[in-house]
Amino acid sequence: MEGVHNQYELNEVLQPFGKLLMRRGDIAYEEGMTADRAEELVCSWANRVYSEREELFGTMPDGTSTMRELERVVMLRVVDEFWMDHIDIMADLKDSVFLQAYANQKPIDVYKKEGFDMFEEMNDGIRKETVRRMFTVQVRKN
Numbered sequence: 001m002e003g004v005h006n007q008y009e010l011n012e013v014l015q016p017f018g019k020l021l022m023r024r025g026d027i028a029y030e031e032g033m034t035a036d037r038a039e040e041l042v043c044s045w046a047n048r049v050y051s052e053r054e055e056l057f058g059t060m061p062d063g064t065s066t067m068r069e070l071e072r073v074v075m076l077r078v079v080d081e082f083w084m085d086h087i088d089i090m091a092d093l094k095d096s097v098f099l100q101a102y103a104n105q106k107p108i109d110v111y112k113k114e115g116f117d118m119f120e121e122m123n124d125g126i127r128k129e130t131v132r133r134m135f136t137v138q139v140r141k142n
Contacts, residue, residue, distance in 0.1 A: 004037075007029040021045065021046055022045055070134070074134055082125055082126050083122070093115065094111065
């Protein structure tokens with residue numbers, strides 16, 4: 001794997017995590033840092049931040065972790081949103097795929113391939129959005 005050669009490159013690699021769980025400079029460059037080492041540091045940082053949030057949110061009156069309930073609710077909401085969008089997109093694809101016959105392609109093959117790609121894209125979006133929401137959700141206690 002390729003290494004990270006300086007703090008600037010490390011900051012570029014860490015940039016996508018900035019809004020979720022860290023600020024520039026939270027993870028310092030180490031001489032000879034590999035991509036694996038950078039990933040290890042990010043995972044360690046994320047686990048620490050997540051544990052702090054879990055401790056901050058505490059437990060529910062029945063003794064279960066508030067974070068487990070949040071995970072359940074957030075995941076269900078994200079899956080529902082993405083699935084409903086996916087159904088609409090698949091309906092649009094079904095309506096437009098017949099035009100592929102003019103391009104000497106079997107519409108059913110195009111539908112299957114495009115549908116599979118869209119499903120994979122949806123799954124990736126669900127993962128990313130769930131993580132984003134879990135690191136940004138705020139809990140109000142009555």
